[in-house]
Amino acid sequence: MALRKAGSVLVVFFWSVAVVLGQDGWSVTYTPQSICALKGSTVHLTCSYTYPSGTVTSIFWFTKMETGVKPEDLCQDPEYAGRLEYHGDKEKDCTLRIKDLRERDSSTYLFRLLTDQEGGTYTGSPGVTLSVTGLQVKVTGGHQDKTLTCITTCTLTDNPTFIWYKNGQRLDEPTSQQYSVNSYYSDSYSCAVEGHEDHHSPAVCVRGESCFNVTYTHQSICALKGSTVDISCFYTHPSWHNVTEVSWFNKWESGVTKDLSQDSEYTSRVEYHQQTEKDSTMRITDLRVSDSTEYKFRFTTNEARWGYSFPGTTLTVTGLQVKVTGGHQNKTLTCITTCTLTDNPTYIWYKNGQHLDESTSPQYKDPVSSNYEDSYSCAVKGHEDLHSPAVCVQGQSCKRVTYTKRRICVLKGSTVDISCTYVGYVTSSLWFSPKRSASWTNKLTPEDLTRDPGYAGRVEYAGRESGTYKSPFTLRITDLGEEDSAEYRFTFKTYNFEWGHSFPGTTLSITGNTAVFDTTVYHIELQEKINEPSC
Structure with a gap:
């Protein structure tokens, strides 16, 4: 699975502790029992366990528990590919980290361990309940005075500080969940939680349906080094405004932005495309790792300009590497990246320069050769030329x-x-x-x-x-x-x-x-x- 440092984490705890005590020293403790986290953020499911004797041979988390059916390890579930990291051990810690949270990740998560002793299988029920929510702005009030509320599907505790944006520009004064306004028909508002600005709500019009707004197709994109990426958005403005300029940028200082099409670092690698009057796509070719940053869109009309502080699309550029794990004879190969590739890609494996047909997952599960001469490499279907360097499975003297x-x-x-x-x-x-x-x-x-x-x-x-x-x-x-x-x-x-x-x-x-x-x-x-x- 793809590994990288923990990113943005918003965890909201309902401070209860589930301690599951079994007989003869078995136990699993979840701290806390319920968690509410923002969509797109990272969460830690913290737990610890004890067992009476023997050696732990297998540990895993799962969400689906059916009578007579063996639970499936989440690490083998394509829905979680590249998004899980087990931070525990085979002694007492069983903490699991899930990143890039999706609303369909909302579920009850359970931990299971197996030992080498007879009857040495134990599941820690009832587990920990994870609820994943996005942010929405709810508009209430009369024709003139409006009240804006930043709402979620589960209750955020710990008194979070809220951030508000007006027409793409951050407002300094409001820090509460509600904000009172008296605005023009052209104004739009969005909210976020401090420290997690990239997980903001969609912008909404306070009056009518024709206001300033920019909606990005993706909040984050993970792309392969050397490939091409399209970063897109659609925008709206009052019908009586005329657009005079559009641009994409990734650097800003005191409100001054630089059009990427004029940036020497992107010379001949950036193109702007437009399908309709209200959309814009920036295409970057021959991606470099140094292109990893946040990209924003800005447009100007004859009367106003969209703000530069509204969060855009974060691009992460990654190469492919083959990670070799396991003992001297039994090896497991994993095609890893520094971010989670989108669209659930199909993987390609090569052994000694020859395409292997049997494996299409990020892990090579078939018996890995123990021959010192053999090397392996991986790629993603559709980007075969962007393959990983070939690695030796045994020693450093393989053919490549x-x-x-x-x-x-x-x-x-x-x-x-x-x-x-x-x-x-x-x-x-x-x-x-x-x-x-x-x-x-x-x-x-x-x-x-x-x-x-x-x-x-x-x-x-x-x-x-x-x-x-x-x-x-x-x-x-x-x-x-x-x-x-x-x-x-x-x-x-x-x-x-x-x-x-x-x-x-x-x-x-x-x-x-x-x-x-x-x-x-x-x-x-x-x-x-x-x-x-x-x-």
Whole structure:
């Protein structure tokens, strides 16, 4: 599951303690018994347990309890994928953390433990009840004077401090759950709880249906490094106002914002799209980890401007890593990220460069090879070129290939070097392009580019040495034409091993434009733009 530091946490406790005492020293204590938490926030279900003797062999949390049916570990539930962290141990602590809370997470959660003793199974009933709520603004009162109330579906205690926004601008004076106003038809209001501003309520019109408002499609987005993301919103304004300017920004100081389309850090990577008169989408391509921040939309009319302090969409950019856990023989592989990928993605696993069909979950559950030569890598379907680095399951001396650059864009007629580093005692090696598979003698066996008539006299290798263990290897293609735009992969053989053919390689694009992007395995860097191409 994806792991990262705890984010925003709003936990509202009903201070009761459920202590479940069993016979012979069994017990589970939940503190507290009921919790009310904001949608999108993080919550800790705190509990402790005791058992009479033996060794704890298994511990897990679950929500569904049916007679005669074995409870399902929440860690195996796709609904919670990447959102759970067990902070307990196999001694007495059984605390569970759930992040990015959703309203459907509202349920009763129970803890279960198993020991190596006969009859050593125990469930701590009645559990802890979690209620997840959003915020809404309720408008009451007469035609002129209105009372606004920030409401929830469960009662927030501990006297929280409330924040109010008017037309996207934070108001300093109100800190209570109710706010009295006498406003114009164009004004909108929203509320939040201090410390959790990113979990604000939708903005509402105080009078009529035509007021200033911005609604973001997503409050948070998790996207893969190197991919493309769309951050969107729709907005409203009084019918007698005319929009004169729209922009997206992520930096503001004293009310001054900078349009991202004019920001050098986003040059040629940001585009604005508009489907209707009341929506806006910002597309960012070739995402970098440094793009992780909050993005906001702002519009100006001939009479007013939407405030800059209203919370927007928080983008987190993550790479993929394979985490190896387990004993010497039995290993578990987990494809981890620093945030929870949306849309419940399908995962892809590679073993020694070959696509494995049987596993599509973030955990590789099939028997993991104990061979010291074997390596594994993971990717997300639809983003196969953004795969994780290959890792050794046993030791550090496994076979693997690492491409120096994931994408390259160069000018037509020029020369390009496509490089990789391999690990293994090589007996033979070659570069190939899946695009050329129609011309292969055997469709399943790649053919060396040096023997392809389409590259005759234009391809040469550098760095190939039979018997070397770890070495760089470069493919050079000269006199590039548009037909050379393709993906290029490297494969090698040892005396008893062959690197798979399905592991994504380097994608080459040929163009005649200017301004190039060069994407490496680890980062994306904008090359100097003097007489260089743009893909």
